[in-house]
Amino acid sequence: MGATPGQGRQAGGTPRAALADLLAGNRRFVSGQPIHGHDVTAAAAASGDQQPYAVVLGCIDSRVPLEAIFDQTFGAICVIRTGGHVLDRAVCGSIEYVVGQLGVPLVMVLGHERCGAVGAAVDALRTGERPGGSLAYLVDEIAPAVTEIGFDDPAVHPLAIRRHVRRTVRTLRDDDLLAGPVAAGRVAVTGGLYDLATGEVALLDPG
Numbered sequence: 001m002g003a004t005p006g007q008g009r010q011a012g013g014t015p016r017a018a019l020a021d022l023l024a025g026n027r028r029f030v031s032g033q034p035i036h037g038h039d040v041t042a043a044a045a046a047s048g049d050q051q052p053y054a055v056v057l058g059c060i061d062s063r064v065p066l067e068a069i070f071d072q073t074f075g076a077i078c079v080i081r082t083g084g085h086v087l088d089r090a091v092c093g094s095i096e097y098v099v100g101q102l103g104v105p106l107v108m109v110l111g112h113e114r115c116g117a118v119g120a121a122v123d124a125l126r127t128g129e130r131p132g133g134s135l136a137y138l139v140d141e142i143a144p145a146v147t148e149i150g151f152d153d154p155a156v157h158p159l160a161i162r163r164h165v166r167r168t169v170r171t172l173r174d175d176d177l178l179a180g181p182v183a184a185g186r187v188a189v190t191g192g193l194y195d196l197a198t199g200e201v202a203l204l205d206p207g
């Protein structure tokens, strides 16, 4: 990535350095050599003002604990998790806060293989049976990605997972308070995919 791991933690760090740090953490996790434990002394060490360098929006899936898969300690990253990383105003407002008030230069949207939320949207479109309650909101928000692929496509589930990540990235790049910093290059919004079997995070559109 052309950046030294650790640079992302400096105040005013670049999106590129932040991404390099995040991916370096994932490589530590994958290699079975994490350096960050989750003990109370680490919590105490980070008990002053927070200076996170990235915000990760991921799914609620219990197999994708974000601080662990990026080997991040207390105070390093802000984490937001919803079913299928679906956006709503609370999520967007939280990201706007982290970027605008805390100066975080990187927003990562992380999807994952075999996502149940995307599967629910595929099922709803195939059967024509929309779920009740607020689950309908999740399905409705994911449905466009499924429709774009075509719900009768045999590979719709993995393809829609990727499409939904890209759609979420685009929505955030166009967000009222994020579009300016993104256009100025101060903030990057990037999409990734987590492999449940290997623990690896791959960028969907590395650049």
Ligand SMILES: [Zn+2]
Pocket (backbone or CB within 6 Å): 059, 060, 061, 083, 084, 112, 114, 115, 116, 117, 118
């Ligand atoms: Zn999921």
